[in-house]
Amino acid sequence: MTVDLERRALRGAPSPAPGVAREKNIAMQPLLDQPADEASVVSEDSHDSAQAGVKALEAISSTWSKTGLYVAYLGIALIAFATSLEAQTTxxxxxxATSAFSSHSLVATVGVVQGVVLSVAKPPMSKIADVFGRFEAFSLSVLIYTIGYIQQAASDSVKTYAAAQIFxxxxxxxxxxxxxxxxADTSDLLNRAFCATLPDVPFLVNVWIGPQLAESILQTTSWRWGYGIWVIILPLAFMPLGLALFTSQRRAAQHGMLPKSQFEGLTKWEAATMLWYELDAFGLILLCAAFSLILIPLTLASQSGWRSANLIAMLAVGATCLLIFPFWERSKTLAPxxxxxxxxxxxxxxVAGLGIAxxxxxxxxxxxxxxxxxxxxVVQGETVSSAGRIVQTFTFTATISSILISLGIKRTKYYKRFVMLxxxxxxxxxxxxxxxxxxxxxxxxxxxSQxxxxLGGGMLHGxxxxxxxxxxxxQDVAAATAIFLTVLEIGGAVGNAISGAIWTQNIPTKLAQYLPPETQDQAAAIYGNVTLAANGWPMGSPTRHAINRAYQExxxxxxxVAVIVAAPCVILSCFMKNYKLDEMDQHVKGVVVGGIQEVADRRDGESSAGPSRRSSCSTDDDASPGSRRSSESSSMFREFRRKGS
Known part of the structure; x- marks a missing residue:
């Protein structure tokens, strides 16, 4: 039988179960009573309404020890390091790779394919994690990732290489x-900003190692092995996290804490119908179609203009899908x-957070x-290596900034002031x-200036x-995270398209206007070849002066335009609610980063998200037996802990 559990913050931490050390800074103080309009969202949030994957994760996090959690985070660190190094290398x-197929000009097309898939794949994967479970979703991602490596390493044409980008x-x-x-599942709100920055930390090292590794691979073997080696490395990096999730899941199953299969006793048609609604399949199809049919035209048009009727048609259909999506999602019948x-x-x-992203x-x-x-x-005359390092200054600074800000959030217990600043x-x-x-x-x-x-990017993003x-x-945190990161990618694609449109509309015109007569006929070549623009003429020459002027203007x-589009972020930050994070229901259960979140049976009518509506002045003396320190209502959790967690 499924156990109905909830998270509560208590006045003082309960005595720890055997084998579990008391955390020094567990946010278990009584939650302040707040008006209903200041509460965060509660949406179908009872445990019974949570999807199977969410219930499974809650059971897992209630069973593992602190050591198991540390091993899981070690696995996260290894995955982050491996994927970061891989990205900087490949x-x-x-x-x-494209030059090997005599198709160097298709590098931009490969980038388009990657950009679209990076945007549209987040929502389906987060939904899979909610329906089937975190371990299953992680395993599926690693499998797909590995297939992509194999395809890239074994590709025999630019078409197969481009197709590999999908996987x-x-x-x-x-x-x-x-x-x-x-x-988000395994950290309390005070520590979540810091934990969320951890996957970015390897960049501080790998940004310098990756190019050197790529050069060594090209010198000693071929570009194919630059992809092939990750077929071995990534699954090995995933093993600690996979084993931690798998063993904890088995332990939860042995104690009867995992939910029963939602497909048990159903016919194939009934199972397919349930899966259709559980995954919100048509909603995801609408969303992915909208993003794909908007992103592809925006990206391609920035390179070739809007002369193609196909691009306009794709954009129109994509916009239509995007308009239909919220109406579909609002229907409890069509999208339960x-x-x-x-x-x-x-x-x-x-809404404000999505706008900021x-x-x-x-x-x-x-x-x-x-x-x-x-x-x-071109304009500054930097070398390729120095230009690359200057460009990377943003991400390097933002990573350090985000780490420091996350510590500030943990200390002050507020987040909004950092977003606004x-x-x-x-x-x-x-x-x-x-x-x-x-x-x-x-x-x-x-x-x-970079x-x-x-610094500002690191302060506001996390x-x-x-x-x-x-x-x-x-139940909704996976969807909220996926939507946030997806909207982030959409914003990047739109910005990319706008910058491309400005570039293509201005550089050729200005080159034709400023170039001296002797190089007027080379305007198209200069526009299409950055190497020629940077190295074709010395600084101070009339042609170079004209090129620099066109680039500079x-x-x-x-x-x-960047300043104009960033200005709404300041206004939107004012609309975010100033949650005091240690007075928020943590949305997590069991052993998490930041302490042990007490687990208790949910009473009818109580929410599982947002600030507590319980009085802050209630005491153990005037609490009812059923609520006193939640000891009776959490007895099953503590009993399990005593039996050998």
């Missing part, structure tokens, strides 16, 4: 979203297990990628870019995601 192999990107984005969901829960749509913190990453793709490196090579710093940094990303500026001033933008997660019940336009 990104340097794409041009060699590769689906596996990559699946692991990305699942890691964030797992962190909606991917985007109805209550989340109405929550102002969620969209505009933040749109501005990122207008200021950092995709043309900043070209600008450095981060948006101001981010906007200010973009303004500095407009001022100092100019011909004649020193490298230090360019790097300095660091300010990175806390904004935390605010969205805090507004969701445990276009870059200033792009940065101006």
């Amino acid at each position: 990104s340097n192999l794409t041009i060699f 590769y990107s689906a596996g990559a984005t699946g692991l990305q979203i699942l890691i964030q969901i797992f962190i 297990r909606a991917f985007f829960p109805r209550a989340l749509i109405k929550n102002r913190t969620v 969209f505009f933040y990453f749109m501005a990122f793709y207008l200021s950092i990628y995709p043309y900043f490196q070209s600008y450095l090579l 981060g948006t101001l710093v981010y906007l200010g940094g973009l303004g500095l870019m407009v001022r100092y990303r100019a011909e004649g500026s020193s490298t230090l001033t360019i790097i300095g 660091m300010v933008v990175g 806390p904004a995601q935390l605010g969205v997660q805090a507004s969701a019940s445990h 276009t870059m200033t336009k792009i940065l101006t």
